[in-house]
Amino acid sequence: MAVYTRLGAEEMAGIIAAFDVGTLTSAKGIAEGVSNSNWLIETEQDGPDGQKRPRRFILTMFESRTEIADLPFFLDLLDHLAEHGAPVARTMHDCEGASHRLHRTPDGDKALALIEFLPGVSVSEPTPEQARAVGGALAQIHLAAANFPASRANSLALPAWQQLLADCGREGLESIHPELGRIVERELALLAARWPADLPRGVIHADLFPDNVLMLGDKVTGLIDFYFACTDLFAYDVAVTHAAWCFSSDGARFDPALSTALLEGYCAVRPLSKAEQAALPLLARGAAVRFLATRAYDWLNTPADALVTPKDPMAFARRLEFYANPENARTFVDGVSA
């Protein structure tokens, strides 16, 4: 939660004037996004009937962690998905047709994008019907992205997990939990030996936690925060979403009803192949290791007096142990065979 760059009202009005979206009437910095600054923007624009109508947008300023070189991929992807009917916010292009602009700040040039505002709230205690809708929306973006021409490597795939966990060190991992070094060694060996290469792939979201889904009741109104989107296995994205939605946040409680509903919802839109189904338990172990790796790294590298509390890596170690138990592999059967 942050607004890293201060923009005065005059500066903001100048930024908004570069888009054909009316006159700025309100701008509130919002506490969303870990590495970007975001504002909720309101404008007033003359409609075709001469009546003024209010419009709303999210203005995102990309701070150092999002590479400007990757922005065309992310922003063109939003446009592509929205055009193909997926519940995704459209990028507003400026008067010259550009999807993002550079803005001079005291810390150097930063990229800005103006993105459609979508209604909806992020649930924290999903119901099965909500999980079903999320499964369907995930399948929808996998299908909608099928003919998207660009690609982007997954910078948080197995080699990155290996590197992050090596940087933590066995001692570091054991300082988090005495068993964690052993568990990580076992999983990394297994994943390196068995990670599938020949499953269907395309653009995936790769971070579809409840925070990144806007809902009204049981309906998905928007999938947001595509800044981990990349080209990888569709079934891995299903596994990430499963790990994100089907457990209590500390990972201690698995909810079979959410699991079944999420997978049924996905398969109703894009059925998983036999090979994908068979791979799901292993991919879910990979998904758990991916979040365990970044969280363990942040846990060990965040100063004790930082204002941001790092998230507990053990929440994903618990999910990992759940997925690693062969008796739980059948968890995935109910949803995909429906």
Added chain:
Amino acid sequence: MAVYTRLGAEEMAGIIAAFDVGTLTSAKGIAEGVSNSNWLIETEQDGPDGQKRPRRFILTMFESRTEIADLPFFLDLLDHLAEHGAPVARTMHDCEGASHRLHRTPDGDKALALIEFLPGVSVSEPTPEQARAVGGALAQIHLAAANFPASRANSLALPAWQQLLADCGREGLESIHPELGRIVERELALLAARWPADLPRGVIHADLFPDNVLMLGDKVTGLIDFYFACTDLFAYDVAVTHAAWCFSSDGARFDPALSTALLEGYCAVRPLSKAEQAALPLLARGAAVRFLATRAYDWLNTPADALVTPKDPMAFARRLEFYANPENARTFVDGVSA
């Protein structure tokens, strides 16, 4: 800028349901307020014509620094000022008529208030016409609050400045600037000897910086953040607003055009008496000492590695030196004699 308490969507929907304002459709934590958590809330409500209409509010959760005992003063004041036509956001009362509610959180019960959303942006480079409008709006709240029945002592008046600056210590002040200990001693002695007691008093805002004023063009659409409001001299509030609006933020440049416009704008709505005019230079020295005191205290008591950078106390030491120069006392003459 902060959201200190996390509220899930279900919890938020429950909070909003206690008010007769429709169904929650969006909630974004906003990066405003130093000591409270704030969300921009959107609801959808059936209008008299059966058409759904969107409504917007600010939900504020009062974290520890705002005493719950003071809330009725602040919230009733907003209602009173709005009823009397001042540009102030109204408090929404809940279905039982209460202006605030207690909400159970893991950190204990916290008070919540739902406040009308006002359009407008905060300027950072005001024009004279904007300063004139702000002067007028300040006078408007002074007049509108005249028959407000409650009162609240100013907890940041002279005794608090003395205490804060004593806590800084002469050495502490001199670590900020070699001259600061001497300047503070001189000013505190003068203010204690000459602070006026018999000028017109009533409810004042006491913190009307540009951040706390929403504007559209040259028009004030809202005065916000009344959480320093208290009963004190009207002319002292004029002096605070003068110090807040008429200098570059580092205090190095005084802008006579802003000063004249601000004072003219105020006097056009509420003329200052001869005694108030005569006291302005001294009150302005007090206003500068008030912000110097809190900033110096925060400067010396913020850990070096905190994420929040304390604001520079010298920005108000420079204003203080400006006001202490007798040649600048005539600064105030142009505006009030117009």
